[in-house]
Amino acid sequence: MKILLPLLIPFFILYAQDSQTLPKIPDITIDTSTTPKEIPTPNENNDTKEIRNPFESVVTPKQSGQISNPPQLSLFTQTTLNLPSTARKIKKITLAYQNLDGSISTIEQELNGDIDWHFPLILSQEIKPEMQSQKLQDFNLGKIFDFHIDKQKITLKTHLNMIRDFTLASPTRLILDFKSNSKKVLQDFIQTNLPIISKVDLQTHLDFYRITFTLDGQYKYSIKNLKEKGLEIELF
Numbered sequence: 001m002k003i004l005l006p007l008l009i010p011f012f013i014l015y016a017q018d019s020q021t022l023p024k025i026p027d028i029t030i031d032t033s034t035t036p037k038e039i040p041t042p043n044e045n046n047d048t049k050e051i052r053n054p055f056e057s058v059v060t061p062k063q064s065g066q067i068s069n070p071p072q073l074s075l076f077t078q079t080t081l082n083l084p085s086t087a088r089k090i091k092k093i094t095l096a097y098q099n100l101d102g103s104i105s106t107i108e109q110e111l112n113g114d115i116d117w118h119f120p121l122i123l124s125q126e127i128k129p130e131m132q133s134q135k136l137q138d139f140n141l142g143k144i145f146d147f148h149i150d151k152q153k154i155t156l157k158t159h160l161n162m163i164r165d166f167t168l169a170s171p172t173r174l175i176l177d178f179k180s181n182s183k184k185v186l187q188d189f190i191q192t193n194l195p196i197i198s199k200v201d202l203q204t205h206l207d208f209y210r211i212t213f214t215l216d217g218q219y220k221y222s223i224k225n226l227k228e229k230g231l232e233i234e235l236f
Helices: 004-020 061-065
Strands: 078-081 089-098 104-114 121-124 138-141 145-150 153-157 162-168 173-179 188-191 197-205 208-215 221-225 230-235
Touching: 138 188, 138 197, 145 197, 162 221, 173 230
Parallel strands: none
Antiparallel strands: 078 121, 089 104, 138 145, 145 153, 153 230, 162 173, 173 208, 188 197, 197 208, 221 230
């Protein structure tokens, strides 16, 4: 027994070493020097990509002053209000309305009078009688601007290109500027006698002509290009 023990010790040592040996894991090499390449879009490359002028405003006057899809108007005509049998005198009327910016305001009218509750109160929008003066819906300014006005829609035909549009207040005016191709000075105006657009002016400013529509109040507007050289302006 004493003789076999020294012989068995190396055997157990080799067995223990073999059992602890694990297979070698291969090394993984990652190349960090390469960067992902940007895949260009099919319709755009470095030659065709448009470079924005850093001095040009991102929002143009046309975008800031117009709305692309005018809402469909549902004009108020008339409504009736039935009174309770206890009503004897009318004292005040309060009317709530919505502004251009969406806010709600109210207007009050003090009243004083006897009323008969058997008959309803009627609220309607007054239609003004036709004006006796001649209304000008079709006219020309400067021999280069042809106008047709139909209520709140304006058709303006000209070979000049519009460069900007905006509005001014007190009184409310819609301004359209057109690039001038000559140094000819133009100055003209028309009193239309129309209920919404009462006057149209033509003036010369440096290298452009200015058309001014004088309005009877505040409006939003949209402008569309016509196929045959011109614009269609709608007020709402």
